Amino acid sequence: MKQRRLIASPLPYFSAHLSNLKRHRLTRPCSQFSNPMPWLLMLALALAACLSPGLSLAGRRPPVAPAAAGQSKSAGGELVCPQTAAIGEPFVVRVKLAGPAAQASLTFMGRSTSLALRVSGPGAEAVAVLGADVLDARPGPQDVVVRVTPLGGGKPRTLKASVELLCVKRPVERLTLDPAMVDPPDAELPRIGRERALARQALGRATPQRLWKLPFSHPVPGELSSIYGIGRILNGEPRSPHRGLDLEADIGQPVIAAADGVVALTGGFYYAGNCVYLDHGQGLITMYFHLSEVRVETGQRVARGQVLGMAGDTGRSTRSHLHFGVSALGRLVDPAPLFLYDAFP
Numbered sequence: 531m532k533q534r535r536l537i538a539s540p541l542p543y544f545s546a547h548l549s550n551l552k553r554h555r556l557t558r559p560c561s562q563f564s565n566p567m568p569w570l571l572m573l574a575l576a577l578a579a580c581l582s583p584g585l586s587l588a589g590r591r592p593p594v595a596p597a598a599a600g601q602s603k604s605a606g607g608e609l610v611c612p613q614t615a616a617i618g619e620p621f622v623v624r625v626k627l628a629g630p631a632a633q634a635s636l637t638f639m640g641r642s643t644s645l646a647l648r649v650s651g652p653g654a655e656a657v658a659v660l661g662a663d664v665l666d667a668r669p670g671p672q673d674v675v676v677r678v679t680p681l682g683g684g685k686p687r688t689l690k691a692s693v694e695l696l697c698v699k700r701p702v703e704r705l706t707l708d709p710a711m712v713d714p715p716d717a718e719l720p721r722i723g724r725e726r727a728l729a730r731q732a733l734g735r736a737t738p739q740r741l742w743k744l745p746f747s748h749p750v751p752g753e754l755s756s757i758y759g760i761g762r763i764l765n766g767e768p769r770s771p772h773r774g775l776d777l778e779a780d781i782g783q784p785v786i787a788a789a790d791g792v793v794a795l796t797g798g799f800y801y802a803g804n805c806v807y808l809d810h811g812q813g814l815i816t817m818y819f820h821l822s823e824v825r826v827e828t829g830q831r832v833a834r835g836q837v838l839g840m841a842g843d844t845g846r847s848t849r850s851h852l853h854f855g856v857s858a859l860g861r862l863v864d865p866a867p868l869f870l871y872d873a874f875p
Contacts, residue, residue: 607653609676609689611660616698618664618759620856620863622744622871623674625689627653630681636812637675639667641859643813644738645676659742659814661863662695664759664771669697700771702761711801711846712764718800725799732795732807733815733857742810744871746788747834749818750841750852752778758864773862774817774855779841781822781850786835788816788854788868793830793838802853803845806838816865817855820847 611623625634625645631654634645638660645656660674676689714722756776762769779785791808794815798804804821822842826832843850856865 606680606687607678607689609674609691611674611691611693614694614696615661616696617662617667617669618698618864620659620661620858620865620867621693623658623660623691625656625658625676625678626650627655627678629653632679632681632683634676634678637677638859639672639861641736641813641861643736643859646738646740646812657740658812659858659868660693661858661861663773663861663863664698664700665773665862667695667861669695671695698759700759700761702763703756703772704763705765705848707764707846707848709765712767712769714800722800725797725802728795728797729799729802729807730860732809733860733862735794735809735815736813736859737792737809737811740811741790741792742812742814743789743834744868746816746865746868747786748777748869749785749788749816749838749854750777750779750783752783752852754778755851758866774819774853775865777852777854779850779852781840781842783841784837785818785821785839785841785852787832787838788865789834791816791832793826793828793832796824796826796828799845801846803847804839804842805845808832808838813857813859815857817853817857819853819855820845820851822850 606629607625607627609623609625612621615621623636625636627634627647627650629652630649631647634647634656636643636645636658639662643658645658647654647656662672671692671694674691674693678687678689680687710718754775755778756772758773758775760772762772787808789808789810791810793806794809795807796805802817802819804824806818806821806824806826808816808818810816818838820842821839822844823840825837825839832838841850841852847853854865856863856868
């Protein structure tokens, strides 16, 4: 059964989706999924607002870190992040240091990365993309901790700010698939285990160099057919929520890199089909699934907009399309807001 097409074009959806996260669907406590009709109605209302005269996508971009956001200040620096973030919503944090530093690292929800420091006046600054996974995150406060080692030695400094994770109710979709793609044969289980181990290793990368810039480029121009976080019932059985975006693409249509990066993994996987994992640095990874052809190799450096492969319908797929995913420090988050930022070097 073909997936229901939720909205005609990805750009209005991204703005509508973010508007819902910020203004309509933030509730605590909540169940993970809900009836889809209120959600779709809110999408339609937000889409109408997005199409009103004088309103641009830039006016609805995710906040980097407004003045009212969670902050940690000291004589030596400042850590700024949003006060709240929906579970599954990626967000940007910024570190501003008053003087030069030898190194800095960030920890969020038990996972860490080195930060790429860039000179900013007499000091330095760094940014990172973080987020919580809709699969297993729970609402409540989470600390962002940055440890800074001064240049020339000295006692490390610690900056800490808190982000309140908020629950989001999401719709559910039902799909009919080849039974082997829902309950794979025993003979395929070792293969699936090996592929999951490779994927975990790729998603666990946290290389110190930051290659990404925002906003992300769209990997394909096609229409959106399935959103992040939507509940999935496959052949009548509840399964994990969808942790990416499905974008319409014809077989053989070029798929491009959303940002500069290094190819962390390629392969022909049971569920993902022919796939590419791109490492953009500091734990930010993008994924491109169900390709008919892969045109890059592991370890290859690629530029934003470079062709990674051709769209297809390999793996667990009901039709030709691209599944596009984003991982922040090993947690799969919604790619949609990362298309919304104004130019962010």
